[in-house]
Amino acid sequence: MELRDIEIFLTLAEELHFGRTADRLRLTTARVSQSIKKQERIIGAPLFDRTTRAVALTQLGDRYRHNLSAGYRQITEAIQDAVAHGGGIAGPLTLGGMGPQTLAVSRIIEVFQARHPAVEIHYREIQPTAPFQQLRSGQVDIALLWLPVREPDLTVGPVTHVSQAMLMIGASHQLAGRTSVAIEDLGDCTVLTSAEELPAYMEEAINPFHTPTGRPIRRGPRVSSWHEELSVVATGKAVTIVAAEAAHFYPWPNITYLPIEDGRLIQWAPVWRTATETEHIRAFRRAAQKVESLDRGCLANGTSLVNPPVAERSPHL
Numbered sequence: 179m180e181l182r183d184i185e186i187f188l189t190l191a192e193e194l195h196f197g198r199t200a201d202r203l204r205l206t207t208a209r210v211s212q213s214i215k216k217q218e219r220i221i222g223a224p225l226f227d228r229t230t231r232a233v234a235l236t237q238l239g240d241r242y243r244h245n246l247s248a249g250y251r252q253i254t255e256a257i258q259d260a261v262a263h264g265g266g267i268a269g270p271l272t273l274g275g276m277g278p279q280t281l282a283v284s285r286i287i288e289v290f291q292a293r294h295p296a297v298e299i300h301y302r303e304i305q306p307t308a309p310f311q312q313l314r315s316g317q318v319d320i321a322l323l324w325l326p327v328r329e330p331d332l333t334v335g336p337v338t339h340v341s342q343a344m345l346m347i348g349a350s351h352q353l354a355g356r357t358s359v360a361i362e363d364l365g366d367c368t369v370l371t372s373a374e375e376l377p378a379y380m381e382e383a384i385n386p387f388h389t390p391t392g393r394p395i396r397r398g399p400r401v402s403s404w405h406e407e408l409s410v411v412a413t414g415k416a417v418t419i420v421a422a423e424a425a426h427f428y429p430w431p432n433i434t435y436l437p438i439e440d441g442r443l444i445q446w447a448p449v450w451r452t453a454t455e456t457e458h459i460r461a462f463r464r465a466a467q468k469v470e471s472l473d474r475g476c477l478a479n480g481t482s483l484v485n486p487p488v489a490e491r492s493p494h495l
Contacts, residue, residue, distance in 0.1 A: 179217065179220065180270070181250075181253065181269070181270075182213070182270070183213045183216065183217055184246055184250050185203065185250070186199065186203060186205070186209075186210055186213040186214065187213070187214065187217060187225065187242070187243070187246070188243065188246060188247065188250060189202055189203055190210060190214065190226070190233070191235055191239065191240075191243045194232070194233045194234060194235075195233060196210050196211060196233065204453060204454040204456075205316045205454065206314060206315060206316050208315050208316070209315055209316030209317070212315070212316075214226065221238070221242070223236075223238050224236050224238070224239070225238060225239035225242055226239055267294050267296065267297055267457050267458055267461060268294075268296035268297060269296075269297060269298070269458065270297070270298045270299075270300055271297050271298070271299050271300070271319050271320070271458045271459075271462065272299075272300045272301070272302055272317065272318045272319045272320075273287075273299055273300070273301055273302070273318065273319070273320050273321075273322070274301075274302045274303070274304040274312055274313065274317075274318035274320065274321040274322065275301065275302075275303070275304060275321075275322045276303070276304050276305070276306050276309075276322070276404065277303075277404060277424075277427065277428075278427055279322055279446075280301055280322060282322075282338065282339045282423075282446065283322060283338050283339065283448075283466070285469050286338060286462070286465050286466045286469045287299065287465075289465040289468055289469055290461060290462055290465035293461065293465065294458075294461055297458060297461075302317060302318050304318070304321055304322075304323075305374070305402065305403045305404060306372075306404055306407075307372040307373060307374040307376055307401060307402050307403060307404075307407075308372070308374035308375065308376065308402070309321065309323050309324075309376070309380065310329065310332070310375075311374070313332070313449065313450070313451060314331075314451065316451075316454070319450060319454075319456070319458065319459060320335075320448045320449070320450050320459060320462060321448070321449050321450070322338070322446055322447070322448055322449075323446065323447065323448075323449045324380070324383065324384065324421075324444050324445065324446055325337070325383070325444075325445040325446070325447055326379060326380070326383060327380070327447070327449050328377075328379060329377075331451060331452055331453065332449050332450065332451060332452060333449065333450055333451075333452045333455065334447050334448075334449050335447050335448040335449065335450070335462075335463045335466055336447060336448075336463070336466050336467055336470050337445050337446065337447050337470070338446055338447055338448065338466055338469075338470075339445075339446050340443050340444065340445050340446070341421035341422055341423060341443065341444040341446070342421070342422040342437070342441065342443065342444075343384070343419050343420070343421065343422070343438050343441035343442055343443070343444055344419070344420055344421070344422045344424070344425060344435045344436060344437055344438060344441070345359050345363075345364075345417055345418075345419055345420075345435070345436045345438055346407075346411050346417060346418050346419070346420045346424060346433060346434075346435055347367075347411060347414070347417045347433070347434050347435075347436065348411055348412050348413055348414030348415075348417075348432060348433060348434070349412075349414075349431070349432045349433065349434050350413075350414040350432070351367075351414045351417065351434070352366075353367070353417075353436065354434045356436055357436070357437075358436055358437045358438070358439050359436050359437075359438055359439070360438065360439045360440050361386060361389055361390055361438065361440050361441065362389045362390055362391060362393075364385075364386070364389055364395045364417070365389040365391075365393035365394075365395060367395070367396070367416075367417045368396045368397070368398035368399075368415065368416045368417070369385050369395055369396065369397055369398060369416060369417055369418055369419075370385075370397075370398060370399055370400075370401055370407055370410060370411070370416045370417070370418040371397040371398065371399070371400050371401075372400065372401065372402070373400035373401055373402040374402055383442075383444070384418075384419050384420075384444065385418060385419050390440070398415065398416040399415060399416050408428060408430060408433065411433060412430060412432045412433050419438065419441070420435075421444050422435075448462060448463065448466060
């Protein structure tokens with residue numbers, strides 16, 4: 179059981195209202211509900227009686243609240259005391275990334291951890307077909323996403339890294355024998371589409387809807403995860419544009435990655451919920467800005483730390 183789940187339970191036991199609990203903890207009501215359901219599964223019995231009009235503690239829930247309260251208070255006071263004397267922040271920070279993408283910001287994480295060693299960083303997988311899902315549900319605090327992100331409830335941090343675009347195709351595809359392709363070639367292909375709620379502007383940033391001459395680019399099989407993308411592309415039925423690092427980390431024998439002659443660069447940045455911004459998130463943003471300024475200094479001296487060769491770079495999809 180995580181400390182955050184205990185905090186959610188005790189707050190709901192006090193408020194007896196999912197909406198007020200979510201507002202107080204700066205979470206979504208879905209996140210509160212998920213946490214309570216998880217605890218009830220672990221315990222094996224309901225902690226709250228819920229109706230359309232009211233929420234009330236069960237007898238077991240009241241016993242659980244009584245037993246948890248004193249211990250939780252001691253833990254939080256101990257953490258606050260340590261933070262006060264250590265001059266830093268503590269507790270978990272959950273970072274979401276696509277595949278091994280979080281390795282691409284390893285220098286930022288190193289700077290962050292050096293400054294805040296009491297913070298525990300956890301990692302969660304984000305599917306490129308649903309980039310905001312876990313962010314909005316509260317399962318991740320920061321998501322590393324490709325740009326642009328134009329959501330009114332989300333804040334975008336500094337650009338952390340940049341990728342070249344490549345076309346991922348099956349080895350049996352008609353273009354597989356080429357050494358490179360152009361965006362215009364997509365007018366003769368079928369491109370994967372997301373089965374989830376992916377904003378059109380984000381899809382367009384990776385896989386355009388029209389070629390440079392205006393030909394529509396057909397959309398084909400709908401996929402809901404990265405491994406579904408790999409599996410469908412491997413059949414030769416559809417193609418998709420990906421970041422170049424995929425070629426290094428996912429070298430399937432029946433998949434080919436082709437450079438795109440007029441492909442755009444893919445920018446990545448940390449994104450978080452504006453309403454639930456914490457000191458942990460602000461500290462991560464400062465670490466990213468610190469690394470960004472170091473990289474600018476290296477570029478001024480003729481050295482690049484932002485984009486080392488693909489074989490040596492950390493991945494992002």
